[in-house]
Amino acid sequence: MGVRVTNGRALLAAVMGLGVAVSAQAGEYPDIGPLPALKVDAAKAELGKRLFFDKRLSGDAGIACSTCHVPENGFGSKEALSPGYPGNGNFRNAQSVINTAYKKVWLHDGRIGTDLNDVTREMITEDYIMNMDMRIMQERLKQDPVYVEMFKAAGKNEPSNGGARSIIPEYLKSLTSRNAPFDSGKMSASAKSGMALFKGKAGCIQCHNGPLLSDQKPHNTGVPENFDVFLDPMNHQAFIAFAMFQGIPNYMNLKRDPGYLNITLDPKDMGKFITPSLRELKYTAPYMHNGTIKMLAEVVEFYNQGGGKDSNKSPLLKPLQLSKAEKKDLVAFLEALSGDQLTSDQYVWKGEYPAEYPAIDNWTQVRN
Amino acid sequence: MRKMKFAPTLVAAAVSTVLLVGNTALAGKQDATKSEQAGPAPLAPLGPPPIPPDNLQSDAKAELGKILFFDPRIGGDASTACSSCHEPEQGWAWSEDLSRGYPGTVHWRNSQTIVNSAYYGRGFWAGSVPSLEKQAPAAAKGGVAGNGEDDIMEARLALIPEYRKRFKEVFGTQWPLIQDVWRAMAAYERTLVQRDTPLDKYLQGDQAALSEEQVRGKALFEGKAGCIQCHNGALASDQDYHNIGVPANKRWEEDGLAQITFRFEQYAKGQTEEGYRTAKSDWGFYYRSKNKWDKGKFRTPSLRYTAHTAPYMHNGILYTLEDVVEFYDRGGFDEEGRTTQFAENKSKLIKPLGLTDEEKADLVAFLESFSGDPITTEKPVLPEYAPLFTRAELEAAQEAK
Numbered sequence: 001m002g003v004r005v006t007n008g009r010a011l012l013a014a015v016m017g018l019g020v021a022v023s024a025q026a027g028e029y030p031d032i033g034p035l036p037a038l039k040v041d042a043a044k045a046e047l048g049k050r051l052f053f054d055k056r057l058s059g060d061a062g063i064a065c066s067t068c069h070v071p072e073n074g075f076g077s078k079e080a081l082s083p084g085y086p087g088n089g090n091f092r093n094a095q096s097v098i099n100t101a102y103k104k105v106w107l108h109d110g111r112i113g114t115d116l117n118d119v120t121r122e123m124i125t126e127d128y129i130m131n132m133d134m135r136i137m138q139e140r141l142k143q144d145p146v147y148v149e150m151f152k153a154a155g156k157n158e159p160s161n162g163g164a165r166s167i168i169p170e171y172l173k174s175l176t177s178r179n180a181p182f183d184s185g186k187m188s189a190s191a192k193s194g195m196a197l198f199k200g201k202a203g204c205i206q207c208h209n210g211p212l213l214s215d216q217k218p219h220n221t222g223v224p225e226n227f228d229v230f231l232d233p234m235n236h237q238a239f240i241a242f243a244m245f246q247g248i249p250n251y252m253n254l255k256r257d258p259g260y261l262n263i264t265l266d267p268k269d270m271g272k273f274i275t276p277s278l279r280e281l282k283y284t285a286p287y288m289h290n291g292t293i294k295m296l297a298e299v300v301e302f303y304n305q306g307g308g309k310d311s312n313k314s315p316l317l318k319p320l321q322l323s324k325a326e327k328k329d330l331v332a333f334l335e336a337l338s339g340d341q342l343t344s345d346q347y348v349w350k351g352e353y354p355a356e357y358p359a360i361d362n363w364t365q366v367r368n
Numbered sequence: 369m370r371k372m373k374f375a376p377t378l379v380a381a382a383v384s385t386v387l388l389v390g391n392t393a394l395a396g397k398q399d400a401t402k403s404e405q406a407g408p409a410p411l412a413p414l415g416p417p418p419i420p421p422d423n424l425q426s427d428a429k430a431e432l433g434k435i436l437f438f439d440p441r442i443g444g445d446a447s448t449a450c451s452s453c454h455e456p457e458q459g460w461a462w463s464e465d466l467s468r469g470y471p472g473t474v475h476w477r478n479s480q481t482i483v484n485s486a487y488y489g490r491g492f493w494a495g496s497v498p499s500l501e502k503q504a505p506a507a508a509k510g511g512v513a514g515n516g517e518d519d520i521m522e523a524r525l526a527l528i529p530e531y532r533k534r535f536k537e538v539f540g541t542q543w544p545l546i547q548d549v550w551r552a553m554a555a556y557e558r559t560l561v562q563r564d565t566p567l568d569k570y571l572q573g574d575q576a577a578l579s580e581e582q583v584r585g586k587a588l589f590e591g592k593a594g595c596i597q598c599h600n601g602a603l604a605s606d607q608d609y610h611n612i613g614v615p616a617n618k619r620w621e622e623d624g625l626a627q628i629t630f631r632f633e634q635y636a637k638g639q640t641e642e643g644y645r646t647a648k649s650d651w652g653f654y655y656r657s658k659n660k661w662d663k664g665k666f667r668t669p670s671l672r673y674t675a676h677t678a679p680y681m682h683n684g685i686l687y688t689l690e691d692v693v694e695f696y697d698r699g700g701f702d703e704e705g706r707t708t709q710f711a712e713n714k715s716k717l718i719k720p721l722g723l724t725d726e727e728k729a730d731l732v733a734f735l736e737s738f739s740g741d742p743i744t745t746e747k748p749v750l751p752e753y754a755p756l757f758t759r760a761e762l763e764a765a766q767e768a769k
Contacts, residue, residue, distance in 0.1 A: 060445045127517035237527055311769060358624050
């Protein structure tokens, strides 16, 4: 495990370093614009969809990926803090997985910088998230005749742990922005004004840039702590377990989320979080890594005041002195970054799952 | 912590056998292995349980261990305690063939009683752990048992003030440590012993403690039926591994959930690919030794407390002591004539016994003398969570950012 984390850090550091080099030229930021289309394998995506909504992928078969990544909520969590695995809470807000296939670094603290295969494994196996021993998961999949067929259709010999990890990301590739006014060029006048502010006076583009509207780098914006992380022992125990396993110093006394410090253990990274994409955020309230801001207008006001209070706050954040109309325009632009809701059958598995696992016929005679 | 499970290896098994000092008694095992020429160790009254020098007994430790034993927060989703599969009302075991499992699963072996577990040199049916201190985490963390992880379980304890207080008193640590959970549980389990059975009293000189029928059964046990060849010494177990011919549990042919666990266990126990594909019964001690001659061998269980622990055998296929006696009388075959899949490994000690009905009844009567009254206990009140910080402290920390 130590080896894996070290590798993760090294890879992540490489990704980060590259990003710094590109954007260090003063005032030059990767432009915002439409995302490139992705090629999706239909059979794999269909299988991945069934897996994503299947509670049997968690240890006690109590929750699915979709329990925290709710389609109606832009595939993010409705609650400020995600529900977590039964018997626990959580300490962060589950991010939208729409457009996650475009990212280079995942999770609010950026602790995975390899690929979605690893993110999938992390979510399924982490004890306060889905707490699944993937060897049991594999055997559950092999016991469901529908999966046996679907894995074949997806070009896999039989259901397997590694197969599931590679196939769920294929489904995630199908969850991308559709018909956002920003992409289709059908923005209102107010949204267009907002976009000018976004790139200019409000300076949002300093971090929210490129087609994802995220530099995918860590920043401290002074978001206040969500005290529910510490006042509710269900959440706090998940936080402690996380911090203990990650090797964060003094974790029992921590009264704040260390964020990117998790990756570097460098005090200057305390309270930094990876810039989230702004796409689809019409559906993904509440906002910030800990869900402490409920509405977009409040997010804009937060930045208008120069962010929150933190001695480690990014120097990019300053009071913006936006007028009421400007704030409204900015919100209009932010809303124009959201497209159609991805709640139809195309994106959501709406079929039933069997209540029991059928026994394999002629068990003593067939190969396992 | 992410779930990463490693199969036990032969090396680990061998090393831990050598390093057993400080974990539990080896006396019974040594007696057994030296018994070939001298004859089996005689049945004997059960002495006090061995206490490992690195986990000394105290009332406070055992009391803490008791609370933890009944606390489902020592597990994955806070639903499954030790006592969930080792239920005092079911002989400190589970009264189905295969133990119940973690929610969403079923186990694949019969849950063994905790009573007198203090005397075994190694734990589990194939002896995969060297002590109670190692058995507890293996069960609490096993995917089809407790499915817990160290970090989340330790984190829970830190947020329960009464545990903080008790762990500090017993172990002197500022925060409860997960390793000490297993030590406290082991200390509690060492209090769950039964040393005053009719047989113990008889062996200590109380002739009236056994009925005439039972005395006749004892003679059969030590003679014609040959039980004592393996069920010997004070524990009535040589703690060695034998294939006695127990056939596979048919539930694996009919129960989808059981099939899932069956395959998982092949995977988890480090089977070869071919072994995983072809196994249709529990290979037992093979998973530790990886020697083909160990397929289908299991550790001789103690016969103590068995009046309360039905069903019997590693896979629970025999439901009464009468069934067990019939099984041995047939030479290790069930009533349908089924036996182990590894007949080549079946112990030479197992052969048809030719017992009469009266002899069978005597033997069953004697077997019952290995058990006293059921051991009962009042289940503890579980201590409650409390936030570690006050709102004022959090506000001050926020201000100081």
